[in-house]
């Protein structure tokens with residue numbers, strides 16, 4: 165068992181007391197004998213944009229699914245607003261965390277407004293009817309993401325970038341303090357990747373929600389995110405981008421034959437050899 169020093173314990177309790185969500189020595193994976201990552205102690209404060217980074221197969225999606233409560237943890241505990249996740253009813257959890265996964269093609273036959281309305285599902289009555297309050301949240305989400313012109317369209321008529329914004333609006337309509345997203349910029353061009361991440365940054369600032377997303381866009385994440393959760397070789401660390409850069413952990417993330425981390429520009433570059 166990993167023993168924390170007094171100072172580490174003090175820092176951890178300071179961090180977790182302010183956090184909306186925190187984990188204690190969480191172990192994630194699909195088989196007890198083969199965990200993906202262990203001893204995960206992360207804390208998600210309000211109004212932060214936080215990226216989960218790591219090489220392919222490191223466990224980014226597994227961590228997101230574990231935090232969202234759809235993949236049970238192997239060990240340790242996860243607390244949301246100081247309640248243990250296993251003590252929350254499904255609907256209570258849906259009022260605290262919204263999850264946007266990459267492939268949600270089953271929703272593409274719906275209109276934009278219908279898809280966003282699904283975000284209100286945890287709050288609607290057994291008839292599934294949206295109340296005035298639901299409609300206010302839906303309208304606010306559409307306005308925050310700036311997709312008023314797309315409202316009447318079918319989701320299968322949208323570009324990937326537009327669909328991504330609609331998925332963000334659905335999560336906003338759910339009105340949870342934490343939004344989790346798996347690769348929100350996949351399939352987008354360079355400009356639209358930056359646009360979506362800027363939008364997420366503004367949402368976290370303006371709504372006080374925390375947005376945690378898995379991404380391969382490490383260069384953009386280092387520039388835009390308040391904090392980074394880095395998964396490497398079964399170990400997870402969370403810190404501000406500049407601290408991770410200073411510690412040199414990014415330099416050791418990938419084999420150095422093709423790319424390297426350039427400290428000056430704080431980004432990965434192609435190696436010249």
Ligand SMILES: Nc1ncnc2c1ncn2[C@@H]1O[C@H](COP(=O)(O)OP(=O)(O)OP(=O)(O)O)[C@@H](O)[C@H]1O
Nearest residue numbers: 194200218219220221222223224225226227378380
């Ligand atoms: N449902 C599952 N059952 C068993 N193993 C799984 C399952 N899903 C993923 N894995 C394994 O867990 C490990 C982590 O996968 P995960 O998808 O979390 O990584 P990732 O960092 O999100 O990867 P990528 O960047 O390629 O999307 C991989 O070895 C993967 O094969």
